[in-house]
Amino acid sequence: xxxxxxxxxxxxxxxxxxxxxxxxxxxxxxxxxxxxxxxxxxxxxxxxxxxxxxxxxxxxxxxxxxxxxxxxxxxxxxxxxxxxxxxxxxxxxxxxxxxxxxxxxxxxxxxxxxxxxxxxxxxxxxxxxxxxxxxxxxxxxxxxxxxxxxxxxxxxxxxxxxxxxxxxxxxxxxxxxxxxxxxxxxxxxxxxxxxxxxxxxxxxxxxxxxxxxxxxx
Amino acid sequence: xxxxxxxxxxxxxxxxxxxxxxxxxxxxxxxxxxxxxxxxxxxxxxxxxxxxxxxxxxxxxxxxxxxxxxxxxxxxxxxxxxxxxxxxxxxxxxxxxxxxxxxxxxxxxxxxxxxxxxxxxxxxxxxxxxxxxxxxxxxxxxxxxxxxxxxxxxxxxxxxxxxxxxxxxxxxxxxxxxxxxxxxxxxxxxxxxxxxxxxxxxxxxxxxxxxxxxxxx
Numbered sequence: 256x257x258x259x260x261x262x263x264x265x266x267x268x269x270x271x272x273x274x275x276x277x278x279x280x281x282x283x284x285x286x287x288x289x290x291x292x293x294x295x296x297x298x299x300x301x302x303x304x305x306x307x308x309x310x311x312x313x314x315x316x317x318x319x320x321x322x323x324x325x326x327x328x329x330x331x332x333x334x335x336x337x338x339x340x341x342x343x344x345x346x347x348x349x350x351x352x353x354x355x356x357x358x359x360x361x362x363x364x365x366x367x368x369x370x371x372x373x374x375x376x377x378x379x380x381x382x383x384x385x386x387x388x389x390x391x392x393x394x395x396x397x398x399x400x401x402x403x404x405x406x407x408x409x410x411x412x413x414x415x416x417x418x419x420x421x422x423x424x425x426x427x428x429x430x431x432x433x434x435x436x437x438x439x440x441x442x443x444x445x446x447x448x449x450x451x452x453x454x455x456x457x458x459x460x461x462x463x464x465x466x467x468x469x470x471x472x
Numbered sequence: 473x474x475x476x477x478x479x480x481x482x483x484x485x486x487x488x489x490x491x492x493x494x495x496x497x498x499x500x501x502x503x504x505x506x507x508x509x510x511x512x513x514x515x516x517x518x519x520x521x522x523x524x525x526x527x528x529x530x531x532x533x534x535x536x537x538x539x540x541x542x543x544x545x546x547x548x549x550x551x552x553x554x555x556x557x558x559x560x561x562x563x564x565x566x567x568x569x570x571x572x573x574x575x576x577x578x579x580x581x582x583x584x585x586x587x588x589x590x591x592x593x594x595x596x597x598x599x600x601x602x603x604x605x606x607x608x609x610x611x612x613x614x615x616x617x618x619x620x621x622x623x624x625x626x627x628x629x630x631x632x633x634x635x636x637x638x639x640x641x642x643x644x645x646x647x648x649x650x651x652x653x654x655x656x657x658x659x660x661x662x663x664x665x666x667x668x669x670x671x672x673x674x675x676x677x678x679x680x681x682x683x684x685x686x687x688x689x
Binding site for chain 1: 500501524525526527528529531532533534535536537538539540544549550551552553554557558560561562564565566567568569570571572573574575579580581585586588589591592593595596597598673674676678679680681682683684685686687689
């Protein structure tokens with residue numbers, strides 16, 4: 256089993272009797288290359304990601320590297336609970352209508368493109384799930400995203416933040432777009448901004464699917 | 473346990489020793505109301521959905537109904553593998569960058585709003601996951617969505633369809649936006665359209681995260 260140490264530490268029972276290679280953060284390319292190398296040599300290798308490997312995680316990079324090999328090993332992607340699923344569940348039901356997932360990390364994507372996507376999502380009234388909202392080095396992007404969305408939605412639009420969903424240090428904040436405080440958000444956080452119909456109830460964020468317009472509920 | 477019969481049939485072991493109430497399709501409001509009524513009476517009730525209850529499923533409706541009650545029961549949302557997670561895994565790694573989920577069902581949402589969202593997602597180069605692409609009665613929406621996206625992306629943009637992901641009757645099709653044939657798509661299908669950088673390899677759809685722009689891979 257190969258993975259980033261923080262994620263491997265979350266699954267002690269699964270790794271107990273396995274050969275384990277733990278790597279540090281920001282070594283994604285090395286990690287995936289190593290997994291392919293071992294699998295190419297005939298081993299069964301599990302590459303462990305946080306969340307869903309197919310959503311901002313390692314599945315794509317593994318395939319990109321495999322596509323450059325002459326005889327790549329067999330690869331299977333096992334889907335998981337992405338931050339977007341887990342954080343939504345902890346906040347209530349914010350994703351009940353059309354939504355976008357946007358990463359604010361401009362390490363691998365030009366900021367202009369990220370901004371264009373935030374603008375498009377805000378203007379077309381998508382619920383917006385923000386991945387990688389903030390890190391020590393990337394401290395202004397969430398504030399800018401908030402400004403862009405505020406040009407299309409009122410400040411009382413429900414907004415929620417979940418940090419470390421379902422882990423021991425989980426932190427859930429339900430607030431509004433206007434009150435959303437970037438400095439309370441970190442690397443393990445996902446931020447969800449409601450659409451024009453999203454409401455809060457009992458400390459939860461709920462986006463109606465539209466049944467109330469069609470039926471008596 | 474309460475659920476739509478098709479979903480309950482998928483989990484025979486889980487429902488074996490439970491009291492089960494199966495309902496037919498299109499009875500979502502009744503189903504959720506019944507779950508709340510039984511829970512309000514002191515029972516532990518599991519409302520079973522397909523996929524993730526928080527993504528186009530029952531979590532929101534349960535909360536909407538609970539919000540109208542004077543003393544609603546305690547509610548917990550257990551996240552699951554949504555169609556977006558499962559279908560992406562079966563197609564390779566199409567969702568490795570910013571994406572939108574859009575439902576083409578205009579039963580509860582005006583078509584004009586759906587079209588506006590497709591247009592925005594296409595123009596801002598989101599990967600697009602299309603829920604509810606087609607049914608017997610809704611047979612033209614996917615063709616129209618395809619037209620709108622084709623105005624922003626070339627016909628050779630990778631597109632994939634997964635019907636009944638991970639079930640016995642699973643069907644996976646990898647094609648292009650131009651060749652995408654709405655008549656091959658049904659009620660159990662999810663369609664995923666790549667962004668401008670998505671490629672196919674070995675019959676799979678892969679969207680690069682951007683590592684190749686920054687590192688030698």
